[in-house]
Structures are given as structure tokens and as C-alpha cells.
Amino acid sequence: MTRIDSTTAPTSATDAVTVHAAGVAEGSWWRDAVIYQVYPRSFADANGDGVGDLPGITAHLDHLVELGVDALWLSPFYRSPQKDAGYDVADYRDVDPLFGTLDDFDVLLEAAHARGVRVVVDLVPNHTSDQHVWFQAALAADEGSPERGRYLFREGRGTGGEEPPNNWQSIFGGPAWTRTTRADGTPGQWYLHLFDSSQPDLDWSNPEVRSEFEDVLRFWLDRGVDGFRVDVAHGMVKADGLPDWDGHVAMVDGADGTDGTDGTDAVNGSGNSGPMFDQDGVHEIYRAWRRILDSYDGDRAMVAEAWVEPLSRLARYVRADEMHQAFNFSFLVAGWDAARLRGVVEASFRANDAVGAPTTWVLSNHDVVRHASRLGLAEPEHRPNGLFASDPQPDAELGLRRARAASLLMLGLPGSSYVYQGEELGLPDHTSLDDAVRQDPAFFRTGGAEAGRDGCRIPMPWEADAPAYGFSPDGAAWLPQPASYAAHAADVERATPGSTFDLYRTALRVRKAEHLGTGDLTWLGVFAHDPHVVALRNRDVVVLANLGGAAVTLPAGAEILVASGELTQDAGATAVPSDTTVWYRA
Template identity: 70%
Template sequence: MTTLNPLTSDDTALAHAPGAPGTQWWRQAVIYQVYPRSFADASGDGIGDLPGITARLDHLADLGVDAVWLSPFYRSPQADAGYDVADYRDVDPLFGTLEDFDALLARAHALGLRVVVDLVPNHTSDEHVWFQAALAAGPGSPERERYLFRDGRGTDGAEPPNNWQSIFGGPAWTRTTDADGTPGQWYLHLFDSRQPDLNWEHVEVRAEFEDVLRFWLDRGVDGFRIDVAHGMVKEPGLPDWDGHVSMIEGSDQAATGGAQEADVDRADEVTGSGNAGPMFDQDGVHEIYRAWNRVLAGYAGDRALVAEAWVEPLSRLALYVRPDEMQQAFNFAFLAAGWHAAPLRDVITASYAVNDPVGAPTTWVLSNHDVVRHASRFGLADPGSRPNGIGHGDEQPDEELGLRRARAAALLMLALPGSAYVYQGEELGLPEHTALDDDLRQDPAFFRTQGSERGRDGCRVPLPWEQDAPAFGFSPSGVTWLPQPAAWSSYAADAQRGVAGSTYELYRAALAERRARGLGLGGLTWAREVDGEDVVAFHNGDLLVVANLGAQAVELPGDLRVVLASTDLPLGVGDSLLLPVDATVWAVRD
């Protein structure tokens, strides 16, 4: 049994100093990600929509989050679930209308919720008016300069311009057909062939996206999450690269460049949570974000930019959140650390070490729409693994173990100073759909890899709202675009609301305590009074946080008063309590 010893001043180590009260909202916000097609369906067509989101916003206000991030709802052919945008200034009819968006925004603001929208600037849809004009105009035209068209190599240009591979599998180049029917130039797409990459060296591209920012800022949005924020600028000349690019950013198979790996201090180590190569993390991206920072600075209300940048080491990620660039950047190294104590301590320490000098908050995240839900990842034999989806024939997670660890991880994350993101359904303890039939999958990564990777559909299944309703209350028709597992009945929101010990009530209590105690702007001091390599323990103000990731219970002294725990704590010797395996406690000394 691991024992928590009396605290002495020599046993502490300051990792992060407290922030100033009353600073910008995004420094301490807990932001809830809504994946629109899977959140709530008001129309009954089986696909979530903006009116459905509006009708369920009370759930988020009651939960206690500060803001909502909406994944793309723009006009799109939906080749990649809306991340292939055909019109950045309109709502796809699948989700509603601009008037529906305005109503959602007004209702969110009335409830005290800020709204962050997704922006997808690395690529457009192949149905975007610019790309259609480029195809029609032909080689050498100004229209083609907005994208990355190149002549092929080899005889008659029959080989791609370079050897780059798509993140979704297969070549990153597709050849066009000229008006006379003969093979033409090639265009670059780091993702699906229906998502051509833009040329961010072009002045029209930069001006267009600054105008798109203003369009949504004028409507009242509070910020933007930037998709593939590290991918817009490519190395000049588009040189060949012999590394491997993962199909899902930051997965187990993600490559890391040798130059980045060399001479990296352990506190800033490469964790497998970054994309590498000449198509990612080029220094030129920072000029773009400095310009965007100036656009947002022209609006009142502390508008924010958050980077989806699978970049490492963490010192490289910190460049995106310098004072004149973005306000937040997802900490994917924290996500990649899994349920292992030493990597978690290293990532937390390193994150503050690189972000504090640039005055940026650290932005914690455990799950999103691109990765297997952490309630399932943590139930695998290796709770640090990150498969690209789970399906029939794959290792199936231990659902009970995964949920236990997920609840503990949530309390650990929500006690950390900085900002945090919660993926929809996470507050319900929702697991991955790990038995989805392959013939129902829709992720382009599944098809471009001929099924060798399951893809991301399993984390995108529509939410269960009502235990006994058709489609668990997701849709009035009982139709869902992806099937919900029958076992999700027990995870439904109405089955957990008001139920002591439920995952929903755990999140609700944690968010209330986090706000009341100002944990987001707090400081972090490592609690050295805990013996054991498998324990993560720290102080944030007067709150002691202890997470037990080991194989033995941790004995807590009798002078601790439990504020919140991820599970019931049994009695130890005398007045002491035991912190079980795979559990986290918040406590104060009486």
C-alpha cells in the first residue's frame, strides 16, 4: 500500500504560478465540443442539426461549461463529414440555415455560453467555386494558383509530383483530366482527394480567410478552432519525404522527424503526438496567425483562436500561442500520455515550462472527434495505446475498467490550471462504439486504407439523451445516421441526471468546484509527500489532488477532508481513507 505522508515544505516543487484574477475568459474556460451531426436532431432525418443543438443547450449550461465549440456546419458535400467546405459563409441545409445559427448563438449567449466555431483553412471541398474554376481554367491560369497544382514526373507526367502520402491513406496527389480528355496536372490533398490543399503563399487566399473571420465575428462568434493549424504552409519546392504520415493525426502510427527527436530534453520529449515532414509545422504558418490575431483584436470581447496542431516537442507547440498569435493550442501530448503516471507528470511539467514564458494557458484535452474515446482507450491492455478506431476482430476494451479510469482522468484534468476541452458524451462516460459493422462506416480513412484502419466513426455515434425513447432521444423519428449500441441505454443523460455517483453528476460537481475555487487560474505545486511512481499528486491552491494509477491502494491521512472523488473511498487504518486503484480524489486539510 502506498502511503500519503505528512507534508513538509521541502517536499514540494512549484511547476506553475497562479494567474491573475479577472483575466481573459479563455485562460481558464472549460469548452464543450459539439459534433453537430451527432449531438441532437430536431428535423427527424437522423442527422443532428443546429435547431437540435439549440434545444439542448440547457444541458451544457446545467453541466457548467463556459463555452461551446461547434465542429463544421458549413455548406459541404460531406465527403469528410463537413471538413470539406464548399462555402465558408453559409450553413449546409443538412444542419439548417444562417437564421438557425443566429438563433443558436443568441440562445447560447443568453445562457452565458460563448461559442467557438470551426475553421478549415488548409483545404476546401472540390466543389468550392474556386476549385471548380481552377479545373475549368486549366494549367498556368491564375485560378490554379490558389491551389497546389503541379506537373507530374516521369514519362508524360504520369507520376505524382512527389512521394507524399495522404493522412487518410494512399497518395497525396490526384491527377486531373484536361478538357480534351487527356491526363492533366496533379493537385495536392493531404487528406481526401475531395479536399484539395490551398496555396497559402497566394495573397488572395490570405485575404479571403481574413474576410471569412470577419463574417463570423460580425455575427457574434467568440472564437475559432483552427483545423490542421500546422499544415497550411509547405516547405518550398515540395521535396520528397521518406517518413510516414498517420491516417489520423497523432495516432500510434504517427511519424516523428529525426531532427525533432535529436537532443530533446526529457521534459520536452517526443511522445508520438505530432505530425512531421515538409508539409507540417513550417515557420511560415506563424505569419498567418499574427495577421489573424490582428483581425480578432479589432473586436471587443476577448475573441480567441485555438490551434489544432499535432506538433511536438511541446516547445514547438508553444510558438503557436505567443502573445501575438493564437490564444490556445490543444495539448495532444497530454492526450497521448494515456493512463501512465510518469508520462503524465512529464507532460504536465513540460507544458507549463514552455507555455508560461510566452504567457499562454495550457489547454488540456482527453478526447475529440478524431480519436478513440478515452473511456475505451483506457480499457485496453495498454491504456496508453491509441488505435485508429476499434471494430470487430480488434482488441475489445474492458468497459468497466475504462470508465473507472476515464472518471479518474477527468478529475485529474479538471483540477489542472489552464483551459480544458470536453468532447460531447464524455460527461456521460460514453465509450467508443467498438462493434460497428464495417459496411456502415463512412470515414474516408476507412475506404482509402481498404479497411486496414477502422477510422473515426466509432467516436461519432449520436448521443443518448433519453433512456426509453427511440434513438435514445437523439431524433424524434428514431433514425440515426450511425447506429447506437443498445448498451448505451444506461449512459443516457436522463438516466444519470440527479443520480448520485453518476458520471454526469461527477462532471457537474467537478466543474462547479473548479469554478468556485478558481482552479483554472490557480497554481500547481507537485505534492512530494506521496511516495510511489504510479501516483500523480499536486496542490492547486489549498486543494490536494491525488490520482492513483498504480496497482495498490493509496492511504490518505485522517486530517484530509474529501471534496470530490471519482469513486467511493473505503476506510483504511484508524481515521484514514484508502484511494483505490484507478481513482482520483480532491481533498483539503482540515
């Protein structure tokens, strides 16, 4: 057991160092907000068709209020053929009947605002659905027409144009190009789709495209939304000439790197690099959007989904005249390693503080294996695109223990944080789905080589003893729920002291009372010699995560504010066991 007391001196003059200074306790809401992601089709079904909807979300808003979040982010609910769960948008100004109506959205927005909860909506600007009126017009128009100029149509290579225009691969597997057929039945041009063939990429060098999305922003801002999460924010602009590229693009795979700008050995995102991502031209788009948001009252905000490395490159998205937040995927992919986590945290503050932006922490979302399962893998830094029943299975108990510790560490850091629906219940992925029920296009485009993201999108359990665990009034669910969800149902968690819901609720209450989101960060030198501990001071609260095998003893008289697991006693002293995080005042 590691014995530490409050009189122990740092091992060197540099061990206790402030890496981030405190901000104003009552500043812009997005600087320290905890934002809850709602995946509409899996949150709550009000009409009994087995798919979550907007009225279902409205009915459960008090769950978010009790939890203590500041805002909710709605994944796409727009009119769509649902080839990619709504990320294939056919109409950006309407609600898909699957989820309700525009009136239902207005009711949800009003109800959320009445409860003090802001609403952020998803925006999908890299591509549309192939059922969008623009793309249908493009298919009907001649080659070289203005209608085709809104997308990336190109002639094929080879004598008869039978080869794709370049060698790019889709993120969902297979070529990133699909060939069209002319009205006379002969092969025509190819169109680019970095995702599914039903999601053609827009050409953002076209002024008409830019004007259209500026109008879409205004449409939703006029309705009263508080901001936008921008899908594939590092995409949209492609390198001139669309050159060949031999790299690999994937949803969650990729090489981890180091931030060569500062020498810190830290994970800096999986980084979808290449000529289709992180081109300098995207920043001009976001500066124009920022001017629109700034013209509205109410401190509207944008968050970038940008898998970009190094962190110094990601920070360019959150300069003062661009986005307000950018997801810190470097933190998400750091696994369960104290040195890597410390490196990511320090490098993140260094990069974001340089541009005056908050750091935006995240551990799970609708695109990755939930961290309650991911951290239970034999290699917790491994990030598969879903899990099959035939794969090595996560250790559920270990995964949940680590997930609780990781979440408490994240919520103790200055900045903003995102919580994916169900993580406050400790939900794991469904890792034994039958292939017959899978719906993610990644599963089909890879010929079943990748399980895809269905496992992290399972409908929420609200009531342990109800059909479909209360997700739907008649027990219907668009994806089956595992039996393990009964123990995680919201009614069980709410009534159980020490449950994961209780942990999140307590942590968010303390976080707000202590202004940790706008706090400072100083590494504690007394723990600098321990390679398995992440220990920091945020204002006057110490956040300590023990990732090692031996327990860590707290200073005498430490006032425990919240702990992710049960603490132990040793000779009258309080100790933090393995895979546990504690907040205390000393």
C-alpha cells in the same frame, strides 16, 4: 497500502516544487475556460432526418448550462458535400441545409449568449471541398492560370507526367496527389490533397487565399462568434519545392518523443512532422488573424489543432501575438502512466509559461478513440484509428473507471480544458460497427485496414427509453448506437448520484469556485517516492490520482471535495483505491 500523513517530510529538497505560478483569478475567459465540443451531426436531431442539426443543439443548451461549461465549440456546419463529415467546405459563409440555415445559427448563438455560454466555430483553412467554386473554376481553367494558383497544382514526374509530383501520402491513406483530366480527355496536372481527394489543399503563398480567409473571419466575427478552432493549424504552409519525404503521416499514429530542449522524458505529441507541417510561415498567418480578432470587442479567441512536437515547438503557436490556445495532444497520448503524465504536465507548463500562454488540456475529440475505451485497452497508450469488432476489445468497466479518474485529473490542472460531447456521460466508442455503415474516408482509402473515426462519432443518447435514445424524434440515426448507450443516457445520468455526469457537474462547480483554472501547481513531495501517483497542489486544493494497484491513504482530516470513484476506509483513515482521482483540502 501506502500510508501517508500530513507530517511526512519530502524525500528531498526538490520534491515539493512549484512548476507553475497562479494567475489572475478573473482574467481573459479563454485562459481557464472549460469548452464543450459539439459535433453537430451527432448531438441532437430536431427535424427527424437522422442527422443532428443546429436547432437540435439549441434545444439542448440547458444541458451545457447544467454541466457548467463556459463555451461550446461547433465542429463544421458549413455548406459541404459531406465527403468528410463537413471538413470538406464548399461555402465558408453559409450553413449546410443538413444542419439548418444562417437564421438557425443566429438563434443558436443568441440563445447560447443569453445563457452565458460563448460560441467557438470551426475554421478549415488547409483545404476546401472539390465542390468549392474556386476549385471548380481551377479545374475549368488553363494550367498556370490564376484560378489554379489558389491551389497546389503541379506537373507530374516521369516522361509523360504519369507519376505524382512527389512521394507524399494522404493522411487518409494512399497518394496525396490526384491527376486531373483536360477537356480533351488527356491527362493533365496533379493537385495536392493531404486528406481525401475531395479536399484539395490551398496554396497559402497566394495573397488571394490569405485575403479570402481574413474576410471569412470577419464574416463570423460580425455575426458575434467568440472565436475559432483552427483545423490542421500546423498545415497550410508547405516547404518550398515540395520535397520528397519518406516519413509517415497519420491521424493518430506516430512516434512519441522527448522534449530535447529541456531533457524531460515526456511524451510531446504524436507529431505529424515533415515538409507539409509546422513550417515557420504559418506564424505570419496567425499574427495577421490575431490582429483581426483583437480589433473586435469581447475578447475573441483562437485555438490551434496542431499535432506538433516537441512542446517547445507547439508553444510558438500561442505566443502573445498569435493563437490564444493550442490543444495539448501530448496529454491525450500519454496513456495511463503516472511518470509520463507528470512529465507531460511539467514540460507543458515550462513551454507555455515561457510565452505567457495557458495550457489547454484535452482527452478526447471527434478524431480519436474516446478515452473511456482507449484507457480500457490492454495497452492504454495504444491509439488505433478506430476499433473493429475483431480487435481486442476494451475492458468497459476499467476504461470508464480510468476515464473518470483521468478527467478529474485534467479538470484539476491550471489552464483551459476541452470536453468532447458525451464524455460527461462516460460514453465509450462503438467498437462493433458493421463495415456496411461506416462513413469515414479513412476506412475506404485504407481499403478497410483502418476502422476510422465513426466509432467516436456515434449520436448522443438523451433518453434511455426513447427511439434512438432520444437523439431523433422518430428513431433515425446516421450511425447506429450500441445497446450500452441506454445506461449512459443523459436522463439516467442526471438522475443518478455519482454518475459520470454528476462527477463532471460537481468537478466544474468546484473548479470554478476554487479558481483552479487560474491556479498554481506544486508537486507534493510526500508522494514523490510513489511511481504510480500523480499528486499536486492547486491553490489550496490537492489533486491526487492513484494509477497503481495499491490504495493510497489520505492525511487525517482531509476534506473531500470530489472523487472519481468510491473511496475506502482502512483503520478509520480514508484511502484512494486504484485508478481513482480525488480532490481534497488538507
